[in-house]
Amino acid sequence: xxxPLRKSRFRRxxxxxxxxxxxxxxxxxxxxIVAAAFAVFFTAAxxxxxxxxxxxxxAMARKxxxxxxxxxxxxxxxxxxxxxxxxxxxxxxxxxxxxxxxDNNPATVADNKLIFYPNITQTNISETICTHVSPIGVxxxxxxxxxxxxxxRLSFHVGDGTNKVDAAFSGTGQGxxxxxxxxxxxxxxxxxxxx
Numbered sequence: 722x723x724x725p726l727r728k729s730r731f732r733r734x735x736x737x738x739x740x741x742x743x744x745x746x747x748x749x750x751x752x753x754i755v756a757a758a759f760a761v762f763f764t765a766a767x768x769x770x771x772x773x774x775x776x777x778x779x780a781m782a783r784k785x786x787x788x789x790x791x792x793x794x795x796x797x798x799x800x801x802x803x804x805x806x807x808x809x810x811x812x813x814x815x816x817x818x819x820x821x822x823x824d825n826n827p828a829t830v831a832d833n834k835l836i837f838y839p840n841i842t843q844t845n846i847s848e849t850i851c852t853h854v855s856p857i858g859v860x861x862x863x864x865x866x867x868x869x870x871x872x873x874r875l876s877f878h879v880g881d882g883t884n885k886v887d888a889a890f891s892g893t894g895q896g897x898x899x900x901x902x903x904x905x906x907x908x909x910x911x912x913x914x915x916x
Contacts, residue, residue: 774898778853778880782900785835785851789875792816792837793906799865799873806863806873807841811910817841820854820862820877830855830881853879857901872907 739747793799796808796816805819816839823832835850855878856862866872880899 771898774880778899781851781853782879782902785879786902786904788837788848788850789818789835790904790906792818792839793873794909796908797910798871799908801861801863801865801873806875808908814839815841818850818863818875820856835877851879853881853899857903866905869907872905874903874905876901876903878902 793808796810798809800807800809802817805817808816808818810816816837819836819838821834821836823834830853832852833854834852835854837848837850838844839846839848857876857878860876862875862877864874864876866874878899878901881897
């Protein structure tokens with residue numbers, strides 16, 4: 722014999738979905754969270770870009786100081802010409818450092834270069850010392866120190882153009898990236914012999 726089915730004391734309620742208010746509240750909350758996450762991400766990306774370009778420009782400036790100093794120290798005399806700094810080497814050949822601005826606009830720095838010609842009679846052989854270079858105000862880029870005529874003084878800026886406030890012009894991130902370089906170097910091969 723089969724026992725009759727008993728009714729359960731607990732009745733099942735029919736399953737209900739979310740109400741419209743709950744769905745709208747969840748959507749608004751998730752939209753707010755996603756928007757905040759994107760804002761944090763883009764701010765961090767902007768700051769990271771600016772920091773990485775500052776590190777890059779500082780490294781470029783440091784490397785250019787080392788390369789320029791090495792070339793000057795190999796020489797026996799230095800002098801300023803109308804368009805750069807000349808170095809006379811032991812074999813009496815002359816090299817020259819030149820600032821070149823391809824578009825004649827110092828504010829657009831991507832095409833500005835410091836170039837070294839190891840022999841000024843062979844202008845087809847050159848070495849790019851640094852890019853993103855610009856003059857520092859009215860200060861001369863190449864000079865000879867008056868107190869020590871054998872020493873050369875160089876001053877230039879590596880980084881963003883100096884008259885641009887908006888970072889969008891160069892894409893280097895928020896703010897002004899770059900470093901001012903001022904240093905002197907002296908030829909080491911003066912060849913002075915004393916009796």
